[in-house]
Amino acid sequence: MSKPHVIVIGAGFTGVATAHDLALRGCAVTVVERGDLCHGTSGRTHGLLHSGGRYAVSDKESAIECIDENLILRRIVPQVIEPNGGLFIAIEEGDLAYAEQFIESCEECHIPLEELKPQEALKLEPNINPKVLTAFLIPDGTFDPLRLALAFAGTAKHNGARFRTFHEVQGFLTDGQGNVNGVKVLDRAANKVEELRAEVVVNATGAWAGEITGMAGLDAPVKPTPGIMVAYNQRFVQRAINRLNTPSDGDIVLPQRRMVVVGTTSFDAENVDYIPVTEEQTQLMLERGSALIPGIRNAKPRGIYMAARPLVGGGSGRSIARTFKCYDHKETHNLDGLVTITGGKATTLRAMAEKTTDIVCAKVGIDKPCVTKETPLLSYRQYYSSPN
Amino acid sequence: MNTTRNQPSARKFWSWFIPLRRDIGSWAFALNRITALGLTLYLFLHLGVLGLLAQGPGAYDDFLVLTENPFIKLGEWAVVAAAILHGLNGIRIVLTSFGVGVTRQKQLFYGFMLIAVFVILIFTARMY
Amino acid sequence: MSQPIISSSASGPRPGENTWIWLIKIVTGPLLVIVLILHFIVNHYLGSMSSGLMTYEDVVKYFQNPIIPAIEILFLITVVTHSLIGLRGILLDMNPSRTTLKIVTWLLALLGVSSVVYGIWLALTIASKGS
């Protein structure tokens, strides 16, 4: 029996991770992406390998998911990760009030935690705000966004997946009874329209999930919520610096190569294709960033960008975890052949792929278990070494 | 995917010759090559001409008369200038190749070019 | 791990250039500068003609001291070696095939050796003219 053919729309983190898992479990995979890898939100993340600390108090379910995936990613793709750790620091009295529940929640979510006295924190990270009152060391990390995607994509390619970049989906092909069995794509590099058939189509387009399901006359419970990130041209810290308080705007500063990236805000936006950067938000990042690291005040911005997070709003559909939503349109809208996966965070890309692949395999009759937890990924440059 | 266009190819061998909008390093590189080609050509011309010495005084001294011709003189001036430029730039390459001043190769180039212009002026005065 | 592809030519690195060729070029360079200055002062400065060039007699007289032909021959060897290695480097940028490169290398070597032999013969004949 030849391998079932699955088309994955979108080569962001979710798309490439799903392609990797599908290829491992014996599907013939074609990834269709209108740009190149990480053309959408995935490229423009600040690159935090979440320890879950940020969500421990407010959203234990996704916090547990983050810490589990954090440790798995460190094992399967170490070459794109700087496992330098992270600090939650309290600067004002108000922050200290948060400490109590922060410790409890982290223990509850089995996130390893170590409280440091101010001098210890300043010894580890001399550039943080000297008025630090207390600090918690947690297993945050940073990853290189594009290379994380390339590692998954390269391994998937090595296992037979094919990547069609610069192919923009224009519509679905149906089998007459309203079920999807392929996509109509515009090959932008050749200005030609093609038709690709498949048993199942996976819609892994993150913030654009609604746009794609709209082509099948359905809506998707995704609410694109952009946030700004500002990169400054000096590497002040080696670890991720979080503000010890309830999640708020500008509460994290991350080292990325020779820079630090200050994030982020969140607001609603309709047109997700291009979100202009606003002066006020840039200014807000400067203030909040320099509250954590005073040196940022006289550093120069080296890149200011917006990224549209695919937050899952209300709406129907079996939600595995409140963080991401993965559902078979057969169950929700009695439309076969289309599976949508959206929401979630970069760190949980492997888990999202596992759930999606479970659904797809059930539909095409493959009962192989997921092995991505233990399969180390190949070098990200493998994406450029294998031909297809 | 169109893979032929924009690719490296020997046809682009001349790309070093016109360093438009490139940095000073490329100009030094082009200058070094042009002067090198000129000097090599002169080297073998020079060897040929000196052959006249073997034929006795007549041939050689007659040729010397030619050196008064303004074009030949200009040619000789060009050879002198090329030798000075190539020599000084060559020293810059040797220094940077051994890591000396490699972070200040631009200043090195400007400095040497200043010396070169100065020496060439002396020779020009001497020759004309 | 992925199979590293060294360069698109399967035969591995191409031996067109190596340390020694470069070292000879780099050593002969500065040497040339010194010898060239000497050559200039002697040949184009002390000559009897108004422009400083040397007439036939000047050259023959100058060649009587045996050290002069030795210096001139040394100068010739250095300049020929340096210039032909450099020329080969430029030709290399035209990305020749292995066989073309081998032929070019041999031609240049031949040109170099014959120029040096010719130079030695010339220096000796000039020196003999004086006795």
Added chain:
Amino acid sequence: MTEQWNITLRIYRQKENEAPHFDNFNMEVSPDEYVLDAVERAWAFHDRTLCFRHACHHSTCGACGMRVNGVEKLSCITLIRDIAHNGATLKVEPLRNFPVVSDLAVDMGFFYRKMESVGARAVLPVMEAEIGNPPAQWEAEASQYIRLSDCIECGLCISACPIMATTPEYLGPAPLAAAQDHGIQRKPELLSIVDGEDGVWRCHSAFECTAVCPSFVDPARRIMDLRKQVVGARLSKLFGKA
């Protein structure tokens, strides 16, 4: 409202079956925006078939290398204010020496394979990233910038190098710089890769790579240092001390 400029983006266009040509996009931009923002807006609002590569928008991924007015730039960190004025035209072309996929998108395959062939290190945790055996005399203040794990494989040096334009065989600045970061002592097998016609001896000191490198890697200095390492290795092999 922030200051607004009217500029014309003159973008190189090429589809598989068509001859390359240039399209003009008249854009209203703020001078404090980056060239990549203008190109992305040209795609979003003017011409959806425009192909270009981008990902991180803050010079850590190396996807958005382009030639702007003939000079290699990382478009995500190139301020429009720095390279244009109100009413100016920005000529945007793909990087040289790479096969063009379409418009501004190029195939970086052969370059990544060369980086892989010298085992270039990707992202490095700070604790492990001791500065790859810097030669003694690098000044202290510059060395904090010089960390090869900053090489984001953007390909600008490959496009700028005049020698790279003549042959795809030449390793190129970034791979040679990566080999230098390892050092011949620590990885002797690199000697046979870099000591050859396509290695260090092909560099003719144009210093273009260092001029365009956006990450302070200074490949030219590293190639010169690699030369010393190769000469040292060959000499010690000759005199048997290897």
